[in-house]
Amino acid sequence: xxxxxxxxxxxxxxxxxxxxxxxxxxxxxxxxxxxxxxxxxxxxxxxxxxxxxxxxxxxxxxxxxxxxxxxxxxxxxxxxxxxxxxxxxxxxxxxxxxxxxxxxxxxxxxxxxxxxxxxxxxxxxxxxxxxxxxxxxxxxxxxxxxxxxxxxxxxxxxxxxxxxxxxxxxxxxxxxxxxxxxxxxxxxxxxxxxxxxxxxxxxxxxxxxxxxxxxxxxxxxxxxxxxxxxxxxxxxxxxxxxxxxxxxxxxxxxxxxxxxxxxxxxxxxxxxxxxxxxxxxxxxxxxxxxxxxxxxxxxxxxxxxxxxxxxxxxxxxxxxxxxxxxxxxxxxxxxxx
Amino acid sequence: xxxxxxxxxxxxxxxxxxxxxxxxxxxxxxxxxxxxxxxxxxxxxxxxxxxxxxxxxxxxxxxxxxxxxxxxxxxxxxxxxxxxxxxxxxxxxxxxxxxxxxxxxxxxxxxxxxxxxxxxxxxxxxxxxxxxxxxxxxxxxxxxxxxxxxxxxxxxxxxxxxxxxxxxxxxxxxxxxxxxxxxxxxxxxxxxxxxxxxxxxxxxxxxxxxxxxxxxxxxxxxxxxxxxxxxxxxxxxxxxxxxxxxxxxxxxxxxxxxxxxxxxxxxxxxxxxxxxxxxxxxx
Numbered sequence: 001x002x003x004x005x006x007x008x009x010x011x012x013x014x015x016x017x018x019x020x021x022x023x024x025x026x027x028x029x030x031x032x033x034x035x036x037x038x039x040x041x042x043x044x045x046x047x048x049x050x051x052x053x054x055x056x057x058x059x060x061x062x063x064x065x066x067x068x069x070x071x072x073x074x075x076x077x078x079x080x081x082x083x084x085x086x087x088x089x090x091x092x093x094x095x096x097x098x099x100x101x102x103x104x105x106x107x108x109x110x111x112x113x114x115x116x117x118x119x120x121x122x123x124x125x126x127x128x129x130x131x132x133x134x135x136x137x138x139x140x141x142x143x144x145x146x147x148x149x150x151x152x153x154x155x156x157x158x159x160x161x162x163x164x165x166x167x168x169x170x171x172x173x174x175x176x177x178x179x180x181x182x183x184x185x186x187x188x189x190x191x192x193x194x195x196x197x198x199x200x201x202x203x204x205x206x207x208x209x210x211x212x213x214x215x216x217x218x219x220x221x222x223x224x225x226x227x228x229x230x231x232x233x234x235x236x237x238x239x240x241x242x243x244x245x246x247x248x249x250x251x252x253x254x255x256x257x258x259x260x261x262x263x264x265x266x267x268x269x270x271x272x273x274x275x276x277x278x279x280x281x282x283x284x285x286x287x288x289x290x291x292x293x294x295x296x297x298x299x300x301x302x303x304x305x306x307x308x309x310x311x312x313x314x315x316x317x318x319x320x321x322x323x324x325x326x327x328x329x330x331x332x333x334x335x336x337x
Numbered sequence: 338x339x340x341x342x343x344x345x346x347x348x349x350x351x352x353x354x355x356x357x358x359x360x361x362x363x364x365x366x367x368x369x370x371x372x373x374x375x376x377x378x379x380x381x382x383x384x385x386x387x388x389x390x391x392x393x394x395x396x397x398x399x400x401x402x403x404x405x406x407x408x409x410x411x412x413x414x415x416x417x418x419x420x421x422x423x424x425x426x427x428x429x430x431x432x433x434x435x436x437x438x439x440x441x442x443x444x445x446x447x448x449x450x451x452x453x454x455x456x457x458x459x460x461x462x463x464x465x466x467x468x469x470x471x472x473x474x475x476x477x478x479x480x481x482x483x484x485x486x487x488x489x490x491x492x493x494x495x496x497x498x499x500x501x502x503x504x505x506x507x508x509x510x511x512x513x514x515x516x517x518x519x520x521x522x523x524x525x526x527x528x529x530x531x532x533x534x535x536x537x538x539x540x541x542x543x544x545x546x547x548x549x550x551x552x553x554x555x556x557x558x559x560x561x562x563x564x565x566x567x568x569x570x571x572x573x574x575x576x577x578x579x580x581x582x583x584x585x586x587x588x589x590x591x592x593x594x595x596x597x598x599x600x601x602x603x604x605x606x607x608x609x610x611x612x613x614x615x616x617x618x619x620x
Contacts, residue, residue, distance in 0.1 A: 065351045068394055075348055106603060107588035110349050235592030238585050242395045249397070251351075254592070262593055264583045265399070265420035266463075268556050270596075270618045279617075284595065291598035 002155040003172035004146075009045075009153060013038055016165070020084035020120065023057060025050050035087045046148070048129040049089045049301060055096055055231040057085050058116040059103075065111065065238070065249040076111075082118035084165075086146060090138035093123050094299040095231035097141050101293070102234055111251070120161050122146055126154070126181065136185045137178045147178055154178065192300050192315050196286065199318035200296050202325050203287035210275065212324065216317055217274030219310040224255035226281065226313060229303035235261075256280050282317050350588060353392040353437030359412055360432050365496050368463070369428055370404065371415045376435070381413045384445035385470040386579060386607040390587045391415065392437030396423040400584040400602070403441060404466040406473035416466035416498060442587035443606050446471050446551065446577065448481070450609075454549045455483035457541070459562055461490040461534050461554030465498045467579055467606075468553045472506065479511050483547065486513040490534030490554070493518050494527040534558065538565040545570040553579040559620045563610065573611035580606050580619065 004012055016022050017038045025033050026041035033050050035057065067074045088096060100116070103109040125137040126148035137147050137156075144162030147154040156178050157163040202208055227233045237254040240247055254261060257277050263269040271277045289297035298314050305313030355376040362370040375381065381389070383403050390398045399421070405414035419428045430436065456475065460468040468487075475485050487506050491497035497516065506514040515537050517530035530537065534554075550566050552559060559578060566576055582594035582601040594601035597616045599608075613619040 066349070073352075075352065103590065105589075107350055107590070109588075109590055111351065234590065236585070237591070237593075238397055240395050240397045247395050249351075249394075251591075256592070262583055264581060265418075265424065266555065266581070268581070270556075270582070276618070280595075283597070288595065288598040 001172045001174075001177060002157075002166045002169035003174070004153040004155055004169060006152070009043070012169070013043065016084050019081065021079065021081045023083065023085045023087070025087040025124075035085065045086070045124060045146070045153075046128045046132070048133070048135065049092060049303075050087055051229070051303065051306065053229055053231045053233075053303065054085075054088050054092045055099055057083060058096075058112055058119070059099065059234060061228075062250050062252045063111050065251060067246060067248045069246045076114065078114050078118075082120065083115060084120045084122070086122035086124065088121060088123050088142060089135055089301070090123060090125060090141070091299045091301045092231055093121070093138050093141035095301060096121065098232050098293070098295070098297055098299070099234055120144070120165065122162075124148075126150075134185045136187075137182050139178065139182065145178070147181065149174070149181070192318075195315060195318045195322055196296060196298055196300060198326060199282075199321045200286040200290060202321060203283055204290065207325055208321060212321065213275040213279040214273075216312050216320070217276075217278040219312050220257055220274050220278050221310060222255075222257050222259075222274075223309060224257050225307035225309070226304035227255040227257060228253060229307045231301060231303070232285070232297045232299070256284070278312065278317075282314065282321075285314065286318070351439070351586070353390070353398075353439045355435050356438045358430060358432050358434050358436065361430070364416060364498050364500075367420075367496070368416060368418045368498060370499075371417060371427070371430075372405075372412050373415065373436070373438070374412045375438075380410070381407075381438075381441060383407055383413065383441035385448075385474050386445035386467060387441040387443045388467075388584070388587070388602075388606065389415070389438050389440035389442065390584070391417075391423070391427065392439060393423050393426050394437070396426045398439070398585070399423045400442075400582075400587060402467035402470070402579075402606075404469045406470050406477060408474055408477040416463065416469070418463055440587055442584075443602055444604060444608075446579075446607050447609075448474075450577075451549055451551075452481055453483060455543055455547055456485045457488065457543065457548060457550040457566075458485065459488045459534065459538075459550060459552045459554070461558045462492065462496075463498070464553035464555065464558070464579070465489055468551070469499055469502060471551065472502075472512075476509075476511065484513070484543075485511065486515070486541065486543075488515050488517075488534060488537045490517050490519070490537070490558070493520055493522065494525050494529075495522075533561070535561045535565045538562070538569065541569070543569065545572070545575065549575050549577060551577045551579075556581070556620070563614075563620075573614055574609055576610040578608055578610055578613070578620070580608065580613070582606070 022038040025044050026036045027044035033044050064076045103112040120143045123138045123142040123145040125135040127150045128148040129135045143159040144157045155166050157166050235254045236251040238251050240249050262271045285298040305315045356373040359372040388400050388402045391401050392398045401415045404416040506512045584594045584602040585591040587602050589600040589603040596619045
């Protein structure tokens, strides 16, 4: 385990940025935080998860597929410098692990891996949550992890790339290892994790009536904030942009909460109501993905609940769902639940 | 089904290859048949039931089923209805023009399941385009199948697709072929069946233990046809459906064609009925 004092951090990032395209949490002029290039704004590692989806580094809102300029085809190039990105909380890292698997499975998505394959991902944990709250260490799912012990950053490499990057840093003399911090911060499964698992059970058992989705769907204003903020939402549309000499084909994030998401050229729409679309958004994460991938694809980052103006983010819906239709024989049932 | 695949030598999965339009034939006032070949001379390499992503620069991409059998060498055909901006632009093209193609994609008809079986090939409207690929295959390899019955329903005589093919199939000793139209206009020169395609099923006599029904048609058709087939004691594992969805990528990434946990572009578009009949929104 290595150590970086707060004074050494800026020097470390400057060194990293000589080789890598460094992106990290920064403080924006409006007081919010975002993952952005190192030189764009003051670094702001403290404060917990950033509001935007961190997986946008590899699955951006818009990505070029190809460009035809004056009749000549041009494919996007692999970036000159690989990405070094820091700012993933352990829950964000779980999201990244999930979509890594999604984009690699079957047809390997070259647009995603163009940026992802040589990137170094660093996790953030420790006493760097909102108002200094403890974020338990990830212990993996990344190349290296930055853990804030309240005074310094402890840096733990997990991959060869991570080890090479931290090799020149001083070793930590702290008697506390990350494992000891993990044990000290260990908590019983939190309420939201239990809620999500129980909601998943209910959906997989098909015990949620259509009337529930009609009611929840009525509240959706189709702002698509939930999808745009979700680190495991991977749906996209394809669009050609034409100008006088150039046509660019690109792909852009899409939202299953929009009426046109599945509408076919014939006019038929398998998701022709807010109820069906809202059900699809929740069901996909909690029932379809467990069936296909063996795990729930919501890792409780909380972004959709934070951005939804009408209170139908994932945890909010799971809570309503469990409250109304909760299983009595659930394996996740807690006393009084 | 989910092993890692790399189809093209191209650096990108999303880059189409060039195909030349060999010929264009008007099928109906709204549908044309495009005969194509790859510019590099290679075969498309498709199987009946698969689709391609048609790419028109400036218009994007659209999924279109292949309407010809892989047994027909040197070309492949796409039946295209003018329904949106891309298909509208495609209808303006001429023989000799170049378009982009990605694919073929999707799970084809399972020829092992159909082997030596009597086949009921039931299609409606545009559904005859993907079905035609299978029918042509049956024409070219009749020894692989039992008795073949083609049932086709169109809105009216004018909108019936592949009229030349239907005439050949009706005259063929290898096929039983029945056409029906929903209605006719006063000036139509038509003396065949009038009514929904479901009306063609009750008179049929077949052994449900030796018969496979394949259905391709508009969404409204499936439940009604399946109900008629089940009255004839055909079980769900002997009914095959091909489902239309708006695939945007063809490779299981864009999310537009999901049916619960299934991706229609990869797990389908061809499914056995027992694989999907319990899934919300499948039919």
